[in-house]
Amino acid sequence: MYKTYQEAKIDCPEACICREKVSGMFFAMPSKEGAILGDTSEFAEAKDHCMTVEEFLKAGYRLDVGDSFINCFGQVVEVKGENVDTVNVPHEYDNRRHVLRADSLEKPKRTEVEYEKCNSEHAWQAVKEHEENKNIFHRNESGEYPICGYDMHIIGECVIDGELYRRIETEIDERQEFIDAAIGYSYFTGSTETELILLENMYDSGKFKLVN
Structure with a gap:
């Protein structure tokens, strides 16, 4: 039994996830086909328990290496180093992909x-x-x-x-904090649109971050 849909799906990526109505706990079944649930359980869907990738990216978050999401075909995908940039580029089908695990969601807000x-x-x-x-x-x-x-x-x-x-x-808007820090500690002045776009792209690439 699992406390969240995310825990169940990450542990059983190929399984059909179900939820007990009374306890709210989740469990896995081999397949949805042919499965019969009693009145006390129901099939659980990612759309009811997870943020879409579209919502995730619009909120200013990024998927990093080790994070995972469910793609349009219901498959669990783990973010690897070679595709970390690609998955953070907005796509028209992001509203059908769902975030399962993301370090940025687990970090306390500053x-x-x-x-x-x-x-x-x-x-x-x-x-x-x-x-x-x-x-x-x-x-x-x-x-x-x-x-x-x-x-x-x-x-x-x-x-x-x-x-x-x-x-x-x-x-605190970490993106803006990064830009302000870069302007304060480098030759950037932030006085031109080109500089601001460059700094925004540096932060959005995920390769640069503030170290406290």
């Missing part, structure tokens, strides 16, 4: 954190927002932003001083 001042005029307003979103912070003398919690004394003082903040997280 975010940039900022703190925005709240406009709460009364402590109860800040408490209400904190109860709903757990997102009210105050700025201490060290310049740090600890969460307020429910300390009405701290919240009241911060409302008076105008030192209540919301935490804003923005996902």
Whole structure:
């Protein structure tokens, strides 16, 4: 039994994948032809459990060596070094191919954190927002932003001083971050369209990346 469709299909690439309705677990059968399922199970399809390659590429992701997808014929394909560039070029049939495994999907999203001042005029307003979103912070003398919690004394003082903040997280665009870094650490100025296209193509090739 498998927790996800992807796990089942990767482990049993030639099999027909089915799903138990109650537990939500997946299992494999040799073939769909002649198979009879009870009322508690159903056939599982890639389109219901996987992102299409079209959606994947439009979201800014890339398939890398070792990743795998299901092609138009239902076959599991592992990305090799010799075809890594080809599979990342958009095709008209990408909406019929489905991503099974991709390292880029498993990496945690990188975010940039900022703190925005709240406009709460009364402590109860800040408490209400904190109860709903757990997102009210105050700025201490060290310049740090600890969460307020429910300390009405701290919240009241911060409302008076105008030192209540919301935490804003923005996902970092790694493609743009690469371009900005390349401009900052090389002879590129980013002032011409040709340079920007060159930097975009360098990132999209998958052969260049930022190393932190």
